[in-house]
Amino acid sequence: MMLTVSRLSAGYGQVQVLREVNLTVAPGEVLCLMGRNGAGKSTALKGIMGLVRATGGEISLNGVRIDTLPAYKVPGLGIGYVPQGRRLFSELTVAENLQIGLAVRGHDADRLEHVLALFPRLRDRMGQTSGSLSGGEQQMLAIGRALCVEPAVLLLDEPTEGLQPSMIALIQETVLKLRATGVATVVVEQRVDAALAISNRITFLVNGRSADTVATRDMSPVDPLFARYVGI
Amino acid sequence: MDFGPFLLLASLEGLVMAAVLALTAVGLSLVFGVMRVVNVAHGEFFMLGAISAWFVVDLVPGPAALGFAAALIISPLLVGAIAAIADMTILKRLHYEPEATIVATIGLLYIFQQLALTFYGADARPVEAPFSLRIQFPWFGYSGYKLAVIAASVVVLVGVWAFLTKTRAGLVMRATQLDRETAQAFGINVDRVFAGVFALGAALAATAAVLVVPIQQAHYLMGGDPLLLSFIVVIIGGLGSLRGTVVAALLIGLSDGIISVFFSPTLAKIIATLLVAMVLVFRPQGLFGRRPA
Numbered sequence: 001m002m003l004t005v006s007r008l009s010a011g012y013g014q015v016q017v018l019r020e021v022n023l024t025v026a027p028g029e030v031l032c033l034m035g036r037n038g039a040g041k042s043t044a045l046k047g048i049m050g051l052v053r054a055t056g057g058e059i060s061l062n063g064v065r066i067d068t069l070p071a072y073k074v075p076g077l078g079i080g081y082v083p084q085g086r087r088l089f090s091e092l093t094v095a096e097n098l099q100i101g102l103a104v105r106g107h108d109a110d111r112l113e114h115v116l117a118l119f120p121r122l123r124d125r126m127g128q129t130s131g132s133l134s135g136g137e138q139q140m141l142a143i144g145r146a147l148c149v150e151p152a153v154l155l156l157d158e159p160t161e162g163l164q165p166s167m168i169a170l171i172q173e174t175v176l177k178l179r180a181t182g183v184a185t186v187v188v189e190q191r192v193d194a195a196l197a198i199s200n201r202i203t204f205l206v207n208g209r210s211a212d213t214v215a216t217r218d219m220s221p222v223d224p225l226f227a228r229y230v231g232i
Numbered sequence: 233m234d235f236g237p238f239l240l241l242a243s244l245e246g247l248v249m250a251a252v253l254a255l256t257a258v259g260l261s262l263v264f265g266v267m268r269v270v271n272v273a274h275g276e277f278f279m280l281g282a283i284s285a286w287f288v289v290d291l292v293p294g295p296a297a298l299g300f301a302a303a304l305i306i307s308p309l310l311v312g313a314i315a316a317i318a319d320m321t322i323l324k325r326l327h328y329e330p331e332a333t334i335v336a337t338i339g340l341l342y343i344f345q346q347l348a349l350t351f352y353g354a355d356a357r358p359v360e361a362p363f364s365l366r367i368q369f370p371w372f373g374y375s376g377y378k379l380a381v382i383a384a385s386v387v388v389l390v391g392v393w394a395f396l397t398k399t400r401a402g403l404v405m406r407a408t409q410l411d412r413e414t415a416q417a418f419g420i421n422v423d424r425v426f427a428g429v430f431a432l433g434a435a436l437a438a439t440a441a442v443l444v445v446p447i448q449q450a451h452y453l454m455g456g457d458p459l460l461l462s463f464i465v466v467i468i469g470g471l472g473s474l475r476g477t478v479v480a481a482l483l484i485g486l487s488d489g490i491i492s493v494f495f496s497p498t499l500a501k502i503i504a505t506l507l508v509a510m511v512l513v514f515r516p517q518g519l520f521g522r523r524p525a
């Protein structure tokens with residue numbers, strides 16, 4: 001499914017954070033969202049999920065507006081969300097966390113098998129509370145939980161933050177696998193090499209506005225855009 | 233009577249109290265745990281349970297047991313429905329802000345009391361026990377109904393535990409308790425969960441009250457004690473910890489029963505209050521609560 005965000009504005013209470021965000025992502029494509037800390041990347045993803053109310057602009061899925069829906073109806077349309085900092089239900093077991101994801105669209109053991117095949121390490125941890133997992137395992141679970149939704153659109157907020165290189169590689173590999181199956185992915189990524197490795201396009205966010213959007217294949221790791229928008 | 237049998241009698245009285253208290257306090261704890269709402273009107277849900285039980289028993293013809301059985305089903309459902317409506321019309325509009333909901337539930341407390349006074353009156357009225365079996369111990373006879381109250385409470389508490397840990401709806405409640413926002417991001421209708429939890433909490437108080445009316449008469453001001461004791465139990469057990477709540481109810485119920493019988497009910501209340509003060513000073517998260525992260 002095609003996700004389109006146009007002229008989105010949103011904020012927290014009186015504080016406006018997003019001023020004009022435009023982005024699109026098509027099936028089989030990975031869009032990377034980059035920008036400095038506080039630019040509004042996480043807020044943009046929350047806006048798509050309906051967790052932060054849009055005060056202006058539109059969000060649509062295959063041309064159908066979704067920004068008017070209550071937040072709890074958004075995931076049922078096939079949008080999987082991996083929040084920044086993972087936000088697992090820490091006292092629930094691995095199995096229960098995945099169960100919450102499966103329930104979104106009424107999926108069952110088949111879908112669970114599919115997800116466990118992607119992250120076999122979770123299989124041995126099913127009865128453990130998710131809070132007791134290692135950082136890498138927690139991230140696998142956060143992604144696994146979102147994949148239990150069988151998403152057509154996947155939103156990943158800094159999925160490699162604070163992970164070891166081997167785990168980062170596994171997560172990038174997973175994103176590329178999902179892209180090959182036609183999932184439309186928006187990923188917030190702070191690291192240039194990671195962004196270049198997994199994305200088709202990059203949208204830069206500055207102060208709640210989307211600035212340039214560029215095709216990744218045209219970019220080098222020392223592109224001046226990175227210095228300008230991300231400060232590297 | 234010798235000391236041994238006397239202690240047994242006091243312990244039985246304490247267990248009956250603990251049974252009723254555990255049901256009531258688990259309702260309060262559940263509401264606080266999931267919704268972060270301190271429900272000052274919780275005792276009034278207890279009172280409404282007792283009063284509605286009196287009406288149901290009064291209306292249902294035939295043997296006492298039939299009316300009582302009807303009350304055991306109708307009162308919790310009715311009180312639960314009232315609570316769900318209060319949640320959807322009042323608490324939801326306040327966005328569940330802690331201070332605002334305390335004030336609002338204080339308001340509810342007075343509204344429910346005045347409604348009860350208007351439609352039920354100021355009299356305390358007894359409800360006949362569903363059966364009048366006396367269990368004869370070697371040293372004394374004891375009300376079979378009171379023993380049944382203990383058993384019923386255990387059954388309901390096990391039911392609540394099974395609901396929370398073994399059912400889809402229970403899982404959804406626990407997930408909502410842990411992280412509201414992420415719950416929504418996974419399709420959970422938090423408004424509906426909250427209405428359900430508030431109704432469940434109130435229904436538990438009402439269930440406790442129905443069990444209690446054959447022992448203690450129904451009266452429009454009867455909600456004060458259960459509210460205070462529930463708060464004591466929930467603070468000692470740890471806010472939001474159901475296991476802690478049940479253990480603390482046992483502790484308070486038993487000590488209240490035993491100290492009341494051997495010394496005086498006033499001393500029992502003083503000790504309970506002292507216990508709360510000590511917990512607040514030395515272990516503010518309660519015996520079973522976790523420190524806030």
Ligand SMILES: Nc1ncnc2c1ncn2[C@@H]1O[C@H](COP(=O)(O)OP(=O)(O)O)[C@@H](O)[C@H]1O
Nearest residue numbers: 012015017035036037038039040041042043044
């Ligand atoms: N829950 C919140 N309440 C109020 N302001 C917030 C909240 N979350 C984020 N903000 C503010 O919104 C701005 C954008 O934050 P965020 O979207 O998290 O940025 P990014 O993910 O790009 O680092 C920041 O100034 C931040 O302080």
Ligand SMILES: [Mg+2]
Nearest residue numbers: 041042043084
């Ligand atoms: Mg962020």
